[in-house]
Amino acid sequence: MLHAINYYMILKEIVRKTRSYRRFYQEKQISTEDLAQLVDLARLSASGTNRQALKFMIINEEEKCETVFPSTAWAGYIKEWDGPAEGERPSAYIVILGDKEISNSFGVDHGIAAQSIMLGASEKGFGGCMIASLKKEKLRDDLKLPGRYEILLVLALGYPREKVVIDRVENNDIKYWRDDNDIHHVPKRDLDELIL
Ligand SMILES: Cc1cc2nc3c(=O)[nH]c(=O)nc-3n(C[C@H](O)[C@H](O)[C@H](O)COP(=O)(O)O)c2cc1C
Numbered sequence: 001m002l003h004a005i006n007y008y009m010i011l012k013e014i015v016r017k018t019r020s021y022r023r024f025y026q027e028k029q030i031s032t033e034d035l036a037q038l039v040d041l042a043r044l045s046a047s048g049t050n051r052q053a054l055k056f057m058i059i060n061e062e063e064k065c066e067t068v069f070p071s072t073a074w075a076g077y078i079k080e081w082d083g084p085a086e087g088e089r090p091s092a093y094i095v096i097l098g099d100k101e102i103s104n105s106f107g108v109d110h111g112i113a114a115q116s117i118m119l120g121a122s123e124k125g126f127g128g129c130m131i132a133s134l135k136k137e138k139l140r141d142d143l144k145l146p147g148r149y150e151i152l153l154v155l156a157l158g159y160p161r162e163k164v165v166i167d168r169v170e171n172n173d174i175k176y177w178r179d180d181n182d183i184h185h186v187p188k189r190d191l192d193e194l195i196l
Contacts, residue, residue: 016166018118019186021127022074023088024158030060030092034124035157039094041120042113053102054109055149057095067142068093072154073133077175090128090156095143098150110152117155127160169193 035058042056059068069090074083084090096113098106114130121128131154139151162184169187176186 014119014122018115018122019127019164019166019184020129021158021160021162021164022129022156022184023084023160023162024090024127025161026084026087026089026091026158028091028159030126030157030159032058032060034126035060035092035094038117038120038124041116042096045112045116047109047112048107051103051109053099053106054113054152055097055099056113057097057143058092059095060092062091065089065091065093068095068139068154071135071139071142072131072156074129074131075176076133078178081178088161090158092157094155094157095139095151096153096155097145098152099148100150101148106150106152114153114155121155121157125159126157128155128157130154131156 039056039058042054043052047054059065072083075081094117096110098110118128118130134151134154136151139145139154145151162182164184164186167185167187169189174187174189176184178184
């Protein structure tokens, strides 16, 4: 007998596996077409008053990636680690910009767009990390961005080279950490704690 497809379970699995990845197979390229398809998911996503003021810069050339990387900061809780080393850095970025000729405020649109892109990236076999900790002025200069665009978020993307697991939050400690086998642990609070 055929069972109805349980799309909730499929969606939950995609959300579950869409973790933040910070180490990649740098030599494995991501095509411009794949990245444009991810931006298309952002295009279809919700937008406050439907202004759709976000613009997206696709970066996947080696030289351009080298330009972006120094403006990004990684894994603040892992103090002994300075971010991905040469060879394990992202092979692509999507820079999410706010177009100030369309709007002066972008609300939570970039967060929504980012999650749509990251979910799609997971389904394509990529992984990545949203990066808000940025040297925005340096990045603006390096990318020669016109003043009308505000840098909102950078999505670092690549083929993941690390294992990430979800743990339960114990003793209210939400800090992610790495174990002796280099596995990255992300504590998530229980559902009971979230729902009031
Ligand atoms: C808006 C936003 C900004 C973030 N900025 C950074 C960042 O600058 N650097 C970084 O390493 N991770 C950043 N992260 C990733 C978070 O640290 C990560 O989501 C958190 O540790 C939980 O892990 P998970 O994404 O696997 O659930 C950011 C996440 C979000 C949602």
